[in-house]
Amino acid sequence: MSMKRRIVAITLVALVGLLTAACFGPKPTVVSHELSPPEQPGQPWVMHATVKNRGSGEGQVAVTARLIDPQTGTVVAANETTVTMQGHETTIVAIDLQPPTDGPFDEEVEAEYPT
Amino acid sequence: MSQRFVREQGTQSVPDYQSRVRRLALIYVGIVVVCVSAIVLIIYQGKLLITLSQRSNVETLTLVFIIVLFAYLALLSLPGFWGALQIALLDAPRWFGKDHDEVERRKQAALGQHEGEPDTVFLNCRLTSDHAPDDPLTFPLDDGSGSLGTIVIDGAKLTRVEATRGGSNSIFAYVEQRLSQLVKQRISDARIEIVQWATISDEEGLQYYAMVQFSENLQRVLKTEPLWPTYAVTDDDVATLRRELVELCPTLRNEALLPDVEYSVEHRLPIIPEPLAFISLSRSESRADPAASMGCALLIAVVILAVVAVIVLFPPWVPAR
Numbered sequence: 001m002s003m004k005r006r007i008v009a010i011t012l013v014a015l016v017g018l019l020t021a022a023c024f025g026p027k028p029t030v031v032s033h034e035l036s037p038p039e040q041p042g043q044p045w046v047m048h049a050t051v052k053n054r055g056s057g058e059g060q061v062a063v064t065a066r067l068i069d070p071q072t073g074t075v076v077a078a079n080e081t082t083v084t085m086q087g088h089e090t091t092i093v094a095i096d097l098q099p100p101t102d103g104p105f106d107e108e109v110e111a112e113y114p115t
Numbered sequence: 116m117s118q119r120f121v122r123e124q125g126t127q128s129v130p131d132y133q134s135r136v137r138r139l140a141l142i143y144v145g146i147v148v149v150c151v152s153a154i155v156l157i158i159y160q161g162k163l164l165i166t167l168s169q170r171s172n173v174e175t176l177t178l179v180f181i182i183v184l185f186a187y188l189a190l191l192s193l194p195g196f197w198g199a200l201q202i203a204l205l206d207a208p209r210w211f212g213k214d215h216d217e218v219e220r221r222k223q224a225a226l227g228q229h230e231g232e233p234d235t236v237f238l239n240c241r242l243t244s245d246h247a248p249d250d251p252l253t254f255p256l257d258d259g260s261g262s263l264g265t266i267v268i269d270g271a272k273l274t275r276v277e278a279t280r281g282g283s284n285s286i287f288a289y290v291e292q293r294l295s296q297l298v299k300q301r302i303s304d305a306r307i308e309i310v311q312w313a314t315i316s317d318e319e320g321l322q323y324y325a326m327v328q329f330s331e332n333l334q335r336v337l338k339t340e341p342l343w344p345t346y347a348v349t350d351d352d353v354a355t356l357r358r359e360l361v362e363l364c365p366t367l368r369n370e371a372l373l374p375d376v377e378y379s380v381e382h383r384l385p386i387i388p389e390p391l392a393f394i395s396l397s398r399s400e401s402r403a404d405p406a407a408s409m410g411c412a413l414l415i416a417v418v419i420l421a422v423v424a425v426i427v428l429f430p431p432w433v434p435a436r
Binding site: 084 | 163166167170429430431432433435436
């Protein structure tokens with residue numbers, strides 16, 4: 001393949017990439033999470049999850065938190081919240097959880113796209 | 116262009132033919148690998164792809180269509196995949212220093228006898244021997260490790276008699292192209308081409324050949340020069356082609372292990388797409404070489420797999436739930 005053709009081919013691929021870049025959705029990842037116990041009896045536990053969008057696209061992301069009983073492996077509480085993220089944005093999401101006991105729990109948080 | 120890439124691909128010379136058969140074997144392997152990979156990817160990433168299709172108003176059934184298309188294509192290419200494996204297995208002893216003739220004899224033993232009518236094609240002109248115009252020209256396909264049949268040229272008709280199972284019409288294309296090159300050295304404006312492929316359309320072939328025979332009968336009755344365009348082939352031309360065909364025998368054995376997927380082909384280009392296709396352009400060829408047709412199938416499979424992979428790696432924006 002001649003140099004001229006290579007340049008044309010690379011330019012075309014780059015152009016298609018550039019034109020479609022705006023069509024991409026987000027690529028969310030949970031960077032960290034922290035479980036806060038209720039301040040008063042009867043209030044929910046709150047999972048604070050830091051979610052980072054590693055992509056340039058925007059869109060609605062579902063963040064799901066689960067509390068698992070380490071003895072039995074049973075999910076004792078789970079909740080999901082959705083958040084709209086811009087490209088390369090980092091956001092902290094608070095998810096309320098109502099476990100039937102006071103713990104201890106194993107924590108699991110995941111962010112998914114598309115919802 | 117269409118002759119070289121669609122009808123008669125890789126039949127210009129012995130190395131050309133060898134690389135064509137290698138390419139064809141790799142195409143079959145490629146199709147099966149790509150199709151299976153695509154099916155696995157779609158099933159493994161099913162949740163993501165179904166969610167994307169639901170959110171973007173694309174029918175989820177499209178994914179099923181892609182799976183069915185790939186499964187069909189893989190199934191169609193499985194004999195080729197198996198043939199390519201057989202070629203590799205039968206050729207393997209050669210890589211470890213086994214005698215070339217012994218390897219070829221084993222390959223020959225793996226081929227059965229051709230069943231049914233012998234493969235036939237028809238030329239646009241008659242080819243005759245320059246010293247015995249009434250005798251057919253014969254080109255044995257035998258390199259000492261076993262016979263793959265004989266190409267017989269009887270006027271405008273090329274037949275492969277006593278052939279082994281498998282193989283394709285490409286050997287006829289090779290004979291036609293080489294004889295065309297050799298005759299052109301003496302007659303620069305000579306044009307020798309295969310115009311009818313009996314294994315693809317025997318009715319049209321027989322219809323055409325009846326016309327040629329009519330001209331031969333008329334010539335005999337009128338005792339004139341040949342009425343149908345005729346070119347003489349010299350003994351040197353015959354000797355050259357016979358030598359090349361012996362060289363080609365190992366490649367023909369490999370080709371015989373691959374399936375013969377030969378059809379006529381039509382390319383349609385709608386100017387206005389369906390359902391308002393008031394104008395559409397089309398072009399048809401009497402034969403598509405398997406390397407061209409299956410090569411296109413591989414290309415399309417690769418493109419679809421690449422699109423699915425890009426969607427999985429970079430999910431597009433879709434409206435919120």
